[in-house]
Amino acid sequence: MSGVWRASLRRELTLIWRAPADVIQPLFFFVVVVSLFPLGLSPEPELLALVAPGVVWVAALLAVMLSLDGLFRRDQESGALDQMLSAPVMTVVPVSAKLLAHWLLTGLPLALVAPLLGYMMQLPASVLDTLALSVLLGTPTLTVVGAIGAALTVGLNRGGILLAVLVLPLYVPVLVFGAGVVRTALDGLPTDGLLAVLGAILALALSLGPLAVALGLRISAGD
Amino acid sequence: MSGVWRASLRRELTLIWRAPADVIQPLFFFVVVVSLFPLGLSPEPELLALVAPGVVWVAALLAVMLSLDGLFRRDQESGALDQMLSAPVMTVVPVSAKLLAHWLLTGLPLALVAPLLGYMMQLPASVLDTLALSVLLGTPTLTVVGAIGAALTVGLNRGGILLAVLVLPLYVPVLVFGAGVVRTALDGLPTDGLLAVLGAILALALSLGPLAVALGLRISAGD
Amino acid sequence: MYFDSVSEFVAMGGHGFFVWSAYGISALLIIGNMVLAVRQQGRVRQEIQRRLRRDQRPAHNAVEGEVE
Amino acid sequence: MWKTLTRWYHQLSSPRYFYRFASAVLPWLMPIAVLVLLTGLVWGLVFAPVERYQGNSYRIIFIHVPASSGALMGYIAMGVAGLIALVWRLKMAEVMLKAMAPFGAVLATVSLATGALWGKPTWGTYWQWDARMTSMLILLFLYLGIIALQSAIRDPRQAARAASLLAVVGVINVVIVKYSVEWLNTLHQGATLKLVGESSINDAMKWPLLISMLGLWLLYAANVLMRARTEVLNRERRSGWVATLLAPGAKE
Amino acid sequence: MTDPSARLTVSRLGCERDDRMLFQDLAFNARAGEIWQITGANGAGKTTLLRILVGLHGFYQGQVRWSRPLAPDLLYLGHDAGIREELSARENLQFSRALSGQSGDLDAALAAVDLYGFEDVPAGRLSAGQRRRIALARLWLGGKSVWVLDEPYTAIDQAGVAKLDARLREAAGAGVLILYTSHHRVGDGVRQLRLGAAGEGR
């Protein structure tokens, strides 16, 4: 079983590696969307700093969500999903490998560039580490929760929009606490409590999420 | 030839009608994304009104762009695109019908709800009509320009992200002038000049865009 | 009876627009939903009845399994 | 007692008995629900005294509060039905879940619309990002998501199972959203609402409110039964009992 | 309706894909009324050749000449047959007909491929073979003098294969030039163009 897990992880990483654009694009989307705001708003530094936590977080949300759209689609179209569902291991095994690979190559990079974008949005240097930490704690939840939506919509061929409709409302808690942490830090208040809440949400998502994803895939296959 | 155009338009409208979710979802996405901002920023009315033009416009941009992702994909996968390309009419004919149908059922509804969202974002009632007008003038350009990107990426199966990367930078002028019109109105200044620029961009997009889309499709097919 | 006259009732102390549009919209939505539910029921029934009429001819079965 | 309960449970979880039960109850339930609701509303609109600070605009309360609480409870009920459907694969739970979504979405919309129309005279704006309003808006989005997912999947059984999973995930989310949004909201509007808080609400306003609430909930139940009955027919269209029931010339 | 002068001249045709010569110095003449079956092992380049002939693949050497502009005469069915899952059989066919400028009767064509009774079901809810049949129905709409078909027999049951066979012969008799690929055995009176087996060209 751990052999299957490792083979699955290797496959997923190879797949992403084969098409590195899949990693670069969410990142690029993140950067472009954040950069659109100074164009649409106005370039005043005070205003930008005020809206920065929200803007960076909304952009991260959208980037992760969009990258999830194709998570299972090509496996489903090619029949590989049916292979996973009829294999002699529990579906959670390949699925959790997939989720881990996805986060490593999407969520993690987002957390790494977030401080840079925060700086561009005129956030003071003192809160940039809090921003990075909040994104680091929040993105795994986004991946797992979004994957449930992706699993339920996999056969439906609707482009990313149906997924967005299902998933964005489910992302609200992460957004509120994630951006909230940064705003609190900006006000100079202690952020431990809020970070703990983000962590608790993460724990919940990691413990139940993969099971829900596997169930969703099974339902989509027709069972 | 006009017979083909009419048959194409009817087909496109039927396709969208068959899956009315395709119309409702961009709209819904628009509404949800705008609603995320007060959650991420803060619910203070003054701040919201200040960022409203930019937020509404960025959300409209993203909604149109995401809805374009599937514009040619299913025609390509099913081979219908090859049929269009090898048909005895110029490819622009079915393509322009497709673009018109898409705008009617995506861009137009966005323009209709934009004032509502503007109100929710605490914009004063006096600028809501300017907001609607700017979205009305801007969305056809978004459709046509985005369709060029969709045509070029159609065979690539990358989900919406590659499209986003190609298209969002091209959307910048529309964003700058579209949000700019609303900000100008908010400052109580005359907006005619800016609206004229939006109109000029639109005329350019409508005259050359469909040809570029058809050419893009031909290139994607391997010619 | 709290109100003295019909016109006073309609005016709602100056808040008539808000009160009556609130109730109007609510009624529209709730009744609309009810009507949709009833119509849907009618449609499903009709469809089944149409099928039943069609199937009144003796049906033959689609099985030809090799039974051991 | 226990025996009767389990018998009911088994009977109601059989589509056929459910159909009979619903058909027997609906002709009574529907008029009673309408009557109760109208009683509450007329009492509230015509007979209840005016409220001290808000004037007559407060009369929106008689539809606003029943709709708001109905939307909330309805979503939780949907989550429970979803859990039952997923764990025990109970057909009737799937049917109920599907039947609950439309009215729930309508109630959430009513809550938002009436709240907005109440907000203008009291707070001077139709919309504000107050905690309750925000979480109701998200609740509406969740309802719409479930409806969208259901309508996107062709097979009714598959659609119901997918919606079940989404509803269960959604309930967990609603709980977290409630806390998160309340935490977020620094301009709490609670003070205004306290006008009608437990202490100051008088019986002349409380009774019509309770009665319209009861009426709207009964109406909700009636609508769910009706939709569930249709869904049962649709799913069982091939079974013998539906054939005899709807056979040409048959009397129900 | 069909034009007896339709004629294809291929000379010195070569195509390289993915670093491998699929075929080279390919030359043949095909005339109205002939049926050509292109055979060859998996990966020999049959699909690629057809796409070159109809102008969908532009990277090749050598010459492909049609006696007159191909577009108005062409009926092309690719590997994937252009059927949209959301549209019914009739709607799919209606659009193909308008696009290609054919004019035959829709219902007759659908009946000819045994989709009678399935005309209004969205194609996504049909089986693999039934979907192919929607595309094949175009062969019964008439009005085209060059047919290029990529694996038309795929997923079709035995009765369907016989019917399709008969249709090809009938059309050829009426002066249509037919080129198709298939792994099925070559029938009588069908000209064969065999592409080198995979690997031979390397």
Place this chain on the structure above:
Amino acid sequence: MTDPSARLTVSRLGCERDDRMLFQDLAFNARAGEIWQITGANGAGKTTLLRILVGLHGFYQGQVRWSRPLAPDLLYLGHDAGIREELSARENLQFSRALSGQSGDLDAALAAVDLYGFEDVPAGRLSAGQRRRIALARLWLGGKSVWVLDEPYTAIDQAGVAKLDARLREAAGAGVLILYTSHHRVGDGVRQLRLGAAGEGR
């Protein structure tokens, strides 16, 4: 390696899709060492039946019983064969092997389906038939006692068909229970399960 006790009992099986009974009261027994070909017109329900048997389609009436848990014994190849275009033939096969717990030699299996020389080309750059062959290579990896194959012959050239045929017989001889669908003629010693033609059941 293979377990001679593998046994399938189907009784009173019925399935409705899209308002049409595909089959009803279907019953048969299949034992280790037998080859069953499921035939029937397009739309008869062959694919659906296979998906029910392997547990991927859950909406049916009646009973499907396997003598012991199916999952560890099963080798299932669907209509679409589970080949990811971005991965090479070897990588695709490596993952399938790990997933299904098989253990045979990768290169030997790929050579058996004539993909020698194509092991490291991404599958997206192979022809239709070559892609199918990657999936079929699993039949040469061994270790499974129940094979369920949906249209294994699709897109395969004639030499490939002969080879596949031989492989099925060899495996059956070694005690594998094989169920497959195909429109090809039924061979000697293959049991046939014919599903009613489309339309009959309505």
